[in-house]
Amino acid sequence: MKRKYLGLRGSRRRERGAVSVLVAISMVVLLGFAALGVDYGYLAYSQRRLQSATDAAALAGAVDLWTQSMDTVSSDAQAFSAGRNNTLPAGVVPASAVVTGLKLASVTLPYAQAVSGNNGIQVTQQATVPLYFARVFGKTQQTISATSTAGAGGGAEPALYNVMIVLDATRSMATTTDNHCKDSKGNSQTRLQCAQAGALKLLTGLTNAGDNVGLMAFPPQTSSSYNFSCTGKSPTVASSYSASGLSYQISQLGTGYLGSNGKVSTTSSIVQALGGGNCSGMPAPGGLGTFYAQAITAAQAALQATSSTQHPAGQNVIILLSDGIASSTKTQLGSTYTSQYGSECYAAIQAAAAAKAVTSTGTSTLIYTVAYLGGEASSAPNCDDGSGGQDTTPKVRTACGTMQAIATSQSYFYSDTCSNAAGGTNSLNTLFTQIAYSLTKPRLIPQTAQ
Structure with missing residues (x-):
């Protein structure tokens, strides 16, 4: 009876040890997912901020398409791009925005009469977002990008x-x-x-x-x-x-x-x-x-x-x-x-x-x-x-x-x-x-x- 009792107690010790190992492994996995979730959330937040900046840049450039040269249009759009008058979250580094004039049939205003020669504008910009927890997998940063297109307008006009x-x-x-x-x-x-x-x-x-x-x-x-x-x-x-x-x-x-x-x-x-x-x-x-x-x-x-x-x-x-x-x-x-x-x-x-x-x-x-x-x-x-x-x-x-x-x-x-x-x-x-x-x-x- 004593040997049987000792054997049962040893079995229970081995089971508790196995459970501890499983819990430890599960915690590592869960913490890993949580860490990746934090990185993903930071990426998503940075993406939204970058998109807002390119929207603002496109609208700022579209205001001037009718009355200004394309150089001025591009300069005004750049002024509202990410990293200029629109800041990004800490550690996010933007590249220079790419501004392109467009001749759009879908826009009522005729590009042929615009000083810039265009009635639309497209702004594209990239940015590098630092990663923190993903570094354990060898990933230190992620590149994001955003593009906005705007039709020409006559000025900073009221809503109605x-x-x-x-x-x-x-x-x-x-x-x-x-x-x-x-x-x-x-x-x-x-x-x-x-x-x-x-x-x-x-x-x-x-x-x-x-x-x-x-x-x-x-x-x-x-x-x-x-x-x-x-x-x-x-x-x-x-x-x-x-x-x-x-x-x-x-x-x-x-x-x-x-x-x-x-x-x-x-x-x-x-x-x-x-x-x-x-x-x-x-x-x-x-x-x-x-x-x-x-x-x-x-x-x-x-x-x-x-x-x-x-x-x-x-x-x-x-x-x-x-x-x-x-x-x-x-x-x-x-x-x-x-x-x-x-x-x-x-x-x-x-x-x-x-x-x-x-x-x-x-x-x-x-x-x-x-x-x-x-x-x-x-x-x-x-x-x-x-x-x-x-x-x-x-x-x-x-x-x-x-x-x-x-x-x-x-x-x-x-x-x-x-x-x-x-x-x-x-x-x-x-x-x-x-x-x-x-x-x-x-x-x-x-x-x-x-």
């Missing part, structure tokens, strides 16, 4: 735009052709048709379908609830610019003007008013002469009402499309604006100045103007701006001078005829491409985009 297009629908716009604007058959179109086609091009040029775009027109109409529809009634022109209850609104500020395919949506009120799809667009009733000061004021009020509900507030924009000369009779102006007779241009310039003024929130409305003169810049009648001795500007302005004075600055003034317009004279399609670009935000796009 509120754009009100103000369209001159007076009789001269509908009865006068513009030789700088032709249809697909080469026939000259009226100024109104040119303006409508240009505004449609602007809609398709906006890269953010979340931007709010609306349409106003003058002369004003009698119904404040009017919203254009091809199947609805045309607006009824008010009896004067001083009539009660009048409205300039043709299509309210909103989205929905672009379909999922990036083309204009033919069910949108603003697209129909501009002649999109099978709709002939809004008419030009005329009848009240030209007095667009109140249209500018109405546009500003609508924009402010929208931006006041946004957090943060979007950038408000007015785009005025007209042949530039404001003139009406005292009867057309009505009792409220009779005092403006003879100084209609000055009234518009003053209304624009109020819209451009910086508000208490530090924001101001940007005003673009497009003058449709069709070769009449020199022969069109001058406009008394009513300033007299109030300022140093000439008392009499040309159509070109009036439209430039309304714009935020000369760089916001466009024309197919006026030599003082931004970039000189260009085709109307080119003009609206340029405006769309300035309202375009740079954005990251899939690397597979062509």
Whole structure:
């Protein structure tokens, strides 16, 4: 019995020893996996930081593609790459970023018109990540890489735009052709048709379908609830610019003007008013002469009402499309604006100045103007701006001078005829491409985009 007992006790000792060995081996394996997990986590964290840096670099370079050389684009992108203005985790060493300009068909903005010659940019960067626990397996470091592609944009823009297009629908716009604007058959179109086609091009040029775009027109109409529809009634022109209850609104500020395919949506009120799809667009009733000061004021009020509900507030924009000369009779102006007779241009310039003024929130409305003169810049009648001795500007302005004075600055003034317009004279399609670009935000796009 004693021998049997001793044998059993020895067996148990051997079992405990075997279990201890297994536990020790398991602990080594578990600690190894934990150590590798730490290294893997550090690799993943470093990869995310590197990707964020290349995203920032691509966006920084995309901002300058339109207006700067490729050398400047590359330099600005490098400034935001990893190791420069974007730091990486401790011990991670980045290599220099590789910046490549791209000519992408998937980007609306045309690369042929960009100073850099490109409308896209790709940034690729590598970095070396130190490993700690993996060194027991002979692995001391790991190379990671990240690539970002961005489409061109016009600047460091806000997240959202509120754009009100103000369209001159007076009789001269509908009865006068513009030789700088032709249809697909080469026939000259009226100024109104040119303006409508240009505004449609602007809609398709906006890269953010979340931007709010609306349409106003003058002369004003009698119904404040009017919203254009091809199947609805045309607006009824008010009896004067001083009539009660009048409205300039043709299509309210909103989205929905672009379909999922990036083309204009033919069910949108603003697209129909501009002649999109099978709709002939809004008419030009005329009848009240030209007095667009109140249209500018109405546009500003609508924009402010929208931006006041946004957090943060979007950038408000007015785009005025007209042949530039404001003139009406005292009867057309009505009792409220009779005092403006003879100084209609000055009234518009003053209304624009109020819209451009910086508000208490530090924001101001940007005003673009497009003058449709069709070769009449020199022969069109001058406009008394009513300033007299109030300022140093000439008392009499040309159509070109009036439209430039309304714009935020000369760089916001466009024309197919006026030599003082931004970039000189260009085709109307080119003009609206340029405006769309300035309202375009740079954005990251899939690397597979062509």
